Amino acid sequence: MSEDQSTTTSSRRRVLEIDALTLQFGGLTALDDVTFHIEEGEILGLIGPNGAGKTTCFNAITGIYRPTRGDIRFEGTSIAGHKRFQITQLGVARTFQNIRLFRSMTALENVLVGADAKHSTGMASALFRLPKHRREEREGHDRAMELLAFMGLQKRADELAANLSYGDQRRLEIARAMATEPKLICLDEPAAGFNPAEKAQLMELIRRVRDQGYTVLLIEHDMKLVMGVTDRIVVLEFGRKIAEGTPAEIRDNPAVIAAYLGVDEEDAS
Amino acid sequence: MSKTPSVKGITSSFGSRVAGLPKPAKIGMWIALAVFAYALPLLEPPFISPPGTDFGGVLFTVTIYMLVALGLNIVVGYAGLLDLGYVGFYAVGAYTAAILTTFHANWPLLLALPFAVLASTVSGILLGAPTLRVRGDYLAIVTLGFGEIIRLVALNTEWLGASKGINDIARPPGVELFEIPHLNWDSGTPLLDFNDTTTFIEFGVLDQIPYYWMGLTVVIIVLFADKLIKDSRVGRAWEATREDEDVAELMGVPTFRFKLLAFATGAFIGGLAGALYASRQSFINPLSFLLLFSIMFLAAVVIGGQGNRWGVLVGAFLVAYLPERFREFTDFRVLVFGAALMLLAIFRPEGLLPPRRTVRAKQAAAEIEALEEGADGEETSRV
Numbered sequence: 315m316s317e318d319q320s321t322t323t324s325s326r327r328r329v330l331e332i333d334a335l336t337l338q339f340g341g342l343t344a345l346d347d348v349t350f351h352i353e354e355g356e357i358l359g360l361i362g363p364n365g366a367g368k369t370t371c372f373n374a375i376t377g378i379y380r381p382t383r384g385d386i387r388f389e390g391t392s393i394a395g396h397k398r399f400q401i402t403q404l405g406v407a408r409t410f411q412n413i414r415l416f417r418s419m420t421a422l423e424n425v426l427v428g429a430d431a432k433h434s435t436g437m438a439s440a441l442f443r444l445p446k447h448r449r450e451e452r453e454g455h456d457r458a459m460e461l462l463a464f465m466g467l468q469k470r471a472d473e474l475a476a477n478l479s480y481g482d483q484r485r486l487e488i489a490r491a492m493a494t495e496p497k498l499i500c501l502d503e504p505a506a507g508f509n510p511a512e513k514a515q516l517m518e519l520i521r522r523v524r525d526q527g528y529t530v531l532l533i534e535h536d537m538k539l540v541m542g543v544t545d546r547i548v549v550l551e552f553g554r555k556i557a558e559g560t561p562a563e564i565r566d567n568p569a570v571i572a573a574y575l576g577v578d579e580e581d582a583s
Numbered sequence: 584m585s586k587t588p589s590v591k592g593i594t595s596s597f598g599s600r601v602a603g604l605p606k607p608a609k610i611g612m613w614i615a616l617a618v619f620a621y622a623l624p625l626l627e628p629p630f631i632s633p634p635g636t637d638f639g640g641v642l643f644t645v646t647i648y649m650l651v652a653l654g655l656n657i658v659v660g661y662a663g664l665l666d667l668g669y670v671g672f673y674a675v676g677a678y679t680a681a682i683l684t685t686f687h688a689n690w691p692l693l694l695a696l697p698f699a700v701l702a703s704t705v706s707g708i709l710l711g712a713p714t715l716r717v718r719g720d721y722l723a724i725v726t727l728g729f730g731e732i733i734r735l736v737a738l739n740t741e742w743l744g745a746s747k748g749i750n751d752i753a754r755p756p757g758v759e760l761f762e763i764p765h766l767n768w769d770s771g772t773p774l775l776d777f778n779d780t781t782t783f784i785e786f787g788v789l790d791q792i793p794y795y796w797m798g799l800t801v802v803i804i805v806l807f808a809d810k811l812i813k814d815s816r817v818g819r820a821w822e823a824t825r826e827d828e829d830v831a832e833l834m835g836v837p838t839f840r841f842k843l844l845a846f847a848t849g850a851f852i853g854g855l856a857g858a859l860y861a862s863r864q865s866f867i868n869p870l871s872f873l874l875l876f877s878i879m880f881l882a883a884v885v886i887g888g889q890g891n892r893w894g895v896l897v898g899a900f901l902v903a904y905l906p907e908r909f910r911e912f913t914d915f916r917v918l919v920f921g922a923a924l925m926l927l928a929i930f931r932p933e934g935l936l937p938p939r940r941t942v943r944a945k946q947a948a949a950e951i952e953a954l955e956e957g958a959d960g961e962e963t964s965r966v
Binding site for chain 2: 376377397399402403410419428430432436439440443450451454474477
């Protein structure tokens with residue numbers, strides 16, 4: 315299986331390229347010269363101990379932080395310094411480690427906000443119900459219901475996001491991100507707070523998201539989940555990339571084992 | 584449906600019952616309501632129509648408050664931007680209409696009106712462009728300052744009439760078609776009173792009912808526009824921004840642009856209300872635009888239930904009508920007002936008619952709480 319991948323990966327298009335990315339907050343270096351890329355249609359795992367800089371990396375990709383040095387290229391063009399909504403409109407969407415839905419809007423409306431990223435209806439269109447408004451509204455609605463059905467949430471479409479169960483909220487966040495029609499979807503610890511059965515379901519779901527043509531970047535703590543679902547893994551520790559490779563390679567990588575198990579310096583090297 | 588048989592339950596079940604009616608019945612109901620609203624000052628129902636003052640004039644003031652509340656609701660209720668200087672836009676609209684129709688230009692009102700609205704919209708954009716980058720409390724302070732600056736500029740500019748204000752503001756053009764008799768309740772039963780009539784439709788000095796009709800018409804138009812905008816990408820973007828600005832931005836909403844749009848729309852409606860008010864009053868001075876009015880406008884929105892267009896209409900009605908109806912208690916007005924606000928804050932913190940979804944969220948939260956308490960005294964999980 316891994317042989318098969320290594321032959322195909324090189325020919326695939328690179329969706330996202332992180333090039334010597336460095337992020338400093340005052341004296342603190344959160345990311346230090348991190349370089350990796352994501353290929354079209356793969357699931358890339360980004361792992362590392364707490365505080366390794368995984369979420370910081372996400373925040374840099376989605377435009378919350380501007381890189382101190384280095385570059386982030388999405389489909390060949392640099393997105394470093396772009397506004398956050400522009401990056402989303404280009405095709406990068408994300409979920410959040412701590413769920414951040416629009417709590418007093420319904421599930422359907424949450425997804426519609428995502429779908430609106432590709433729409434341009436303005437005041438005049440809405441006020442006079444111009445054909446553009448009608449078309450975008452219909453398309454957005456259809457797509458949103460499709461995504462809710464995909465997540466198994468279609469019966470809860472009119473429920474307020476705040477009233478959904480924890481798992482449903484997690485799934486709704488993924489649906490909302492998918493609604494922006496991204497090429498790359500970044501999931502920030504989607505399995506946090508899940509029990510093993512729910513995690514297994516989520517793994518299946520992430521695979522199906524990929525099969526729909528999305529490229530997935532996944533931050534996750536749960537090793538079993540990461541090993542089971544990703545094609546490749548990038549490991550961060552203290553803001554540096556310490557390893558990159560297939561799950562099998564990462565599993566046997568002494569530096570990774572050291573980072574996670576805290577082996578003595580001599581043993582690790 | 585709901586386990587709590589409170590006012591909350593009654594209002595929401597009434598809402599759902601109305602929503603469940605077939606469409607022709609619903610339309611019929613709305614038309615009946617509108618006809619009643621138009622006819623109200625002619626009916627002069629006892630008790631409701633305030634003794635000693637002109638009912639039409641009071642109702643006109645109510646419609647102006649309703650307009651303002653609808654406009655402010657877009658800014659505060661939908662987009663979640665606390666604006667404490669809304670009277671500033673109202674003043675810009677009023678002053679622009681006043682300047683253009685008096686000694687400076689002598690335009691007819693209908694020509695001045697679009698410019699008044701344009702001026703207030705532009706002032707909204709000019710104020711919003713630099714200030715909407717700050718959030719929450721800071722925005723409140725900046726807008727508070729704006730409202731005062733507009734008033735002080737008017738007070739200190741000779742060209743704007745300074746403290747004397749501006750007289751002889753143009754009235755709307757009228758066509759005198761026919762006379763409509765009022766009802767007279769003196770004998771205990773309603774009788775048509777042909778000595779007391781309103782001319783349809785003459786904007787005179789004494790009879791204020793035609794102004795009320797004009798105000799009501801504008802309110803209805805704005806209500807429709809409000810619904811059309813709210814149920815669209817624009818309305819969703821406002822709400823998403825209100826809920827979580829950072830996330831909205833990350834979901835592809837250009838939040839700054841939409842906040843500015845909300846500000847401009849609010850200013851548009853505020854300016855319109857101000858221009859209509861100036862035209863009816865025919866005389867304005869800086870005292871018509873005190874900070875107190877900003878607070879009253881905001882009170883109308885908050886009392887009614889921010890985010891719900893019907894709620895803010897009710898709020899506007901209460902804030903504008905009750906003080907006029909109970910003029911004899913005018914000395915206690917502020918006291919009663921304060922007490923009412925405190926009671927409201929204690930018993931209905933979301934306002935009298937909060938958006939239905941807020942009601943639903945509260946109910947669900949209460950149910951969950953009840954379930955959790957029933958199960959065991961575990962700490963409430965993730966909130």
